[in-house]
Amino acid sequence: MSADLTEVPARSxxxxxxxxxxxxxxxxxxxxxxxDAVAFVLLIPAFVVFGLFSWWPIIRGLLISFQETNLxxxxxxxxxxxxxxxxxxxxxxxxxxxxxxxxxLALLIGFPAPLILAAIMSTVRRAGGIYRFLAYLxxxxxPVVSVLLWKWFYDPxxxxxxxxxxxxxxxxFPWLQSPDSAxxxxxxxxxxxxxxxxxxxxxxAMVGIPAELYEAAESDGAGIWKxxxxxxxxxxxxxxxxxxxxxxxxxxxxxxxxxxFTGGGPQDSTVTVLLLIFRxxxxxxxxxxxxxLSFLLAIALAVLSAVYLRAxxxxxxx
Amino acid sequence: MRTTRRSALxxxxxxAVAALTGCDSLKPTSDGTGDTIVLRVQGMPPATEKxxxxxxxxxVADFEKANPGIKIEGSTNVWxxxxxxxxxxxxxxxxxxxxxxxxxxxxxxxxxxSSITGDLRGWNHYQEFxxxxxxxxxxxxxxxxxVPEAPFALGLVYNRALFAQAGLDPDKPPTTWAxxxxxxxxxxxxxxxxxxxxxxxDNQGGWQLTMITYAHGGxxxxxxxxxxxxxxxxxxxxxxxxxxxxxxxxxxxxxxxLLNNQNDVIKAFAAGQVGMFLxxxxxxxxxxxxxxxTNTGDYGIGAMPQAGGNxxxxxxxxxxxxxxxSAAKRAAAxxxxxxxxxxxxxDPAVAAANAKALAADPKAAVGVxxxxxxxxxxxxKITAAIQPYVNVELPHFAPYLTGTPALALRAEPAVQxxxxxxxxxxxxxxxxTDRNADVDALLAKAESDVNAKLAAAQK
Numbered sequence: 001m002s003a004d005l006t007e008v009p010a011r012s013x014x015x016x017x018x019x020x021x022x023x024x025x026x027x028x029x030x031x032x033x034x035x036d037a038v039a040f041v042l043l044i045p046a047f048v049v050f051g052l053f054s055w056w057p058i059i060r061g062l063l064i065s066f067q068e069t070n071l072x073x074x075x076x077x078x079x080x081x082x083x084x085x086x087x088x089x090x091x092x093x094x095x096x097x098x099x100x101x102x103x104x105l106a107l108l109i110g111f112p113a114p115l116i117l118a119a120i121m122s123t124v125r126r127a128g129g130i131y132r133f134l135a136y137l138x139x140x141x142x143p144v145v146s147v148l149l150w151k152w153f154y155d156p157x158x159x160x161x162x163x164x165x166x167x168x169x170x171x172x173f174p175w176l177q178s179p180d181s182a183x184x185x186x187x188x189x190x191x192x193x194x195x196x197x198x199x200x201x202x203x204x205a206m207v208g209i210p211a212e213l214y215e216a217a218e219s220d221g222a223g224i225w226k227x228x229x230x231x232x233x234x235x236x237x238x239x240x241x242x243x244x245x246x247x248x249x250x251x252x253x254x255x256x257x258x259x260x261f262t263g264g265g266p267q268d269s270t271v272t273v274l275l276l277i278f279r280x281x282x283x284x285x286x287x288x289x290x291x292x293l294s295f296l297l298a299i300a301l302a303v304l305s306a307v308y309l310r311a312x313x314x315x316x317x318x
Numbered sequence: 319m320r321t322t323r324r325s326a327l328x329x330x331x332x333x334a335v336a337a338l339t340g341c342d343s344l345k346p347t348s349d350g351t352g353d354t355i356v357l358r359v360q361g362m363p364p365a366t367e368k369x370x371x372x373x374x375x376x377x378v379a380d381f382e383k384a385n386p387g388i389k390i391e392g393s394t395n396v397w398x399x400x401x402x403x404x405x406x407x408x409x410x411x412x413x414x415x416x417x418x419x420x421x422x423x424x425x426x427x428x429x430x431x432s433s434i435t436g437d438l439r440g441w442n443h444y445q446e447f448x449x450x451x452x453x454x455x456x457x458x459x460x461x462x463x464x465v466p467e468a469p470f471a472l473g474l475v476y477n478r479a480l481f482a483q484a485g486l487d488p489d490k491p492p493t494t495w496a497x498x499x500x501x502x503x504x505x506x507x508x509x510x511x512x513x514x515x516x517x518x519x520d521n522q523g524g525w526q527l528t529m530i531t532y533a534h535g536g537x538x539x540x541x542x543x544x545x546x547x548x549x550x551x552x553x554x555x556x557x558x559x560x561x562x563x564x565x566x567x568x569x570x571x572x573x574x575x576l577l578n579n580q581n582d583v584i585k586a587f588a589a590g591q592v593g594m595f596l597x598x599x600x601x602x603x604x605x606x607x608x609x610x611x612t613n614t615g616d617y618g619i620g621a622m623p624q625a626g627g628n629x630x631x632x633x634x635x636x637x638x639x640x641x642x643x644s645a646a647k648r649a650a651a652x653x654x655x656x657x658x659x660x661x662x663x664x665d666p667a668v669a670a671a672n673a674k675a676l677a678a679d680p681k682a683a684v685g686v687x688x689x690x691x692x693x694x695x696x697x698x699k700i701t702a703a704i705q706p707y708v709n710v711e712l713p714h715f716a717p718y719l720t721g722t723p724a725l726a727l728r729a730e731p732a733v734q735x736x737x738x739x740x741x742x743x744x745x746x747x748x749x750x751t752d753r754n755a756d757v758d759a760l761l762a763k764a765e766s767d768v769n770a771k772l773a774a775a776q777k
Contacts (some may be wrong), residue, residue, distance in 0.1 A: 070428045074642045085774055090767055145369040155575035177576050178751055190341040263519030265577050282399040283521060283736045284771075285428040 065291035082292035094268050097275040099252060101183055102272060108263035111244065118202035119228060136196035138207045143193060147260040150189040174263055179269035186257040186270060198243055205239040206232065245308040249301055273297055340426045350445025355388050355650045362392030362664055369679030373672060381657050388650045392627035405529040406430060406640060413643050413652050419633045420525060422455045423730050426463050431638045432463040432475060443664055448690045454632050454729040464638040465655040468688040470598035471727055472529050472631045473620055473718045478615040480593045484508040491620030491717050495533065496560060498623050502571035505593035512573025515592040516562060520579040523746035526596050530558040536628035538731040538738055545776050546733040550767040558759045563749045574748025576750040585609045597716060602681040618714045629726040663691040666703035673704035684709045737771040
């Protein structure tokens with residue numbers, strides 16, 4: 001009996017324990033469902049906004065790339081005609097080459113510049129805020145205003161740069177007026193206008209480098225350049241990598257500079273892929289071709305973004 | 319709790335649906351099916367031009383009084399190629415739009431604007447419209463798509479002060495391109511400022527090369543077996559480009575700023591920095607009102623210089639009705655266009671009243687000459703009626719007014735005009751920035767590129 005007695009409660013406990021466990025699981029599931037439902041409800045506005053203003057335009061753009069449309073009458077399906085048309089355009093190769101040139105020059109000039117500036121600024125002991133403010137100032141100036149300002153800098157007659165170079169007997173340089181120097185001129189302005197953000201990110205990352213590493217390097221007799229090379233740069237590696245990819249993605253989409261500075265000239269030397277898309281759509285009214293080229297550009301950017309995400313994950317793990 | 323969740327879901331769902339359906343309420347005008355048609359029209363002057371704005375308000379009041387079923391909503395929006403298509407697709411474009419004369423052929427070709435011939439025919443004076451003025455805003459079948467506000471022919475704008483400084487007679491602008499070359503060289507040598515400035519970007523280089531080609535007796539397109547093909551790879555355009563090349567590299571009379579659009583050029587002209595450029599009398603208004611030219615007495619304009627073509631390109635501001643506008647609204651829009659723009663260019667009393675009101679603002683430009691929208695006799699009556707209120711230096715327009723009637727008015731290329739202009743922008747830029755530019759090779763390449771686009775467009 002006792003055994004029975006002892007067994008019964010045991011089985012009873014087991015059963016009731018199982019029931020409790022099952023009930024708890026059900027309760028957990030219910031509460032998880034509740035949490036999901038609440039989250040879902042809260043996400044609906046975001047879904048609506050993203051759907052209306054991001055996803056639908058993307059889908060619509062993709063559809064238009066296979067259509068001929070004037071945006072008023074019903075669109076006509078044309079298969080791959082728009083893609084054939086853009087590949088037959090002799091300007092496409094030129095625009096792709098120019099875009100890569102811009103990206104390459106921006107990497108060469110625009111990428112190290114904020115790193116060097118941040119390294120120098122990080123050594124400033126006093127009034128660092130002023131330097132940070134000055135470095136960031138160009139970022140808050142509207143891009144078109146920056147470009148118009150630099151247009152005057154580059155003016156071959158009365159511009160600032162030729163006046164300054166003229167003082168030391170150099171120039172005058174044609175800047176935007178020559179196919180050989182136009183793209184470089186765009187990159188210089190773009191670097192000035194955009195590096196403030198990168199400087200701040202580098203500065204923030206530099207603050208996070210443990211001081212002991214520098215002390216150890218110093219005690220080993222390392223000078224400033226060795227400290228930068230052996231401590232700062234390795235510690236900044238993830239930040240450098242991320243900014244590199246972000247710069248690649250943004251410079252491939254360069255538009256404002258060639259549009260406002262040169263209109264793509266001289267001799268198509270600054271026509272970029274985005275400017276070509278603009279011309280297809282808003283000068284020629286070929287919306288299908290514009291959408292088709294946008295689609296191809298989006299694929300290129302998606303590949304870069306995939307690399308970006310992969311790199312981000314691997315750096316996070318490391 | 320469940321009820322609360324359901325309520326919340328319903329609330330959010332309802333909000334989402336409301337947000338979606340609410341898009342319709344974003345449409346700024348009624349569809350014209352109600353009792354009152356609300357017509358949104360471009361062409362309202364900005365608040366900074368008070369006299370013009372007051373005049374516009376009076377025009378609207380008078381129109382609404384005469385047309386009780388139509389309400390006008392003025393818009394200060396101006397033509398913007400970047401936003402036009404998006405607004406058209408979104409249904410938020412105005413019912414009456416104002417475009418420069420470079421645009422109508424493209425808009426007609428892409429079927430983005432409505433023919434208004436049917437509605438225009440009901441007007442008593444329809445048959446009296448100057449056919450030369452209507453041609454650039456008509457399609458090949460003769461359907462009319464707009465009403466010009468101030469039709470012009472392109473001419474040669476020049477700075478009278480720089481002419482005098484260079485030892486040239488300000489009352490005698492060049493009438494041939496050989497003269498333009500010689501005068502530009504003299505201005506550059508004597509004043510240190512560019513004697514002549516050529517537009518070269520944003521498709522405006524190709525647009526201006528079209529004018530010079532017409533003046534040299536050439537054309538940009540020709541019909542070949544019923545299809546348009548490029549026609550600019552020929553002697554007239556080659557002469558035009560070689561002339562510019564000589565002016566740039568031998569005479570050094572074009573200055574150093576070689577990438578310019580129209581705004582760049584007019585801005586520099588208003589500041590007294592340009593000897594000559596190709597433009598319409600309407601550039602007077604832009605130089606004075608938009609770019610603050612103070613010495614307006616320096617503004618001079620002559621007819622388009624010639625080199626055997628005896629022709630010029632027409633220009634001006636055109637009011638059109640987007641194809642998305644309903645038939646009822648289109649009919650109302652044509653009533654407005656006739657009342658606001660055609661009637662004042664036909665009826666001397668209306669023109670005089672408008673000029674008087676505008677003259678109240680010294681910053682306004684009153685009496686800038688235009689081509690006759692109807693016939694010369696009617697235009698002379700208008701000119702006489704507004705004469706007391708004119709505040710522009712009319713004698714400085716005399717070379718233009720006497721020289722232009724002798725020229726044939728030619729329209730922009732009928733098909734893919736912007737593609738032609740874009741291809742020729744590149745050729746012009748090459749000539750202006752490369753001493754060794756090969757004009758023949760440049761035009762051959764442009765011809766090949768344009769023909770590919772023309773073929774694709776005429777499939």
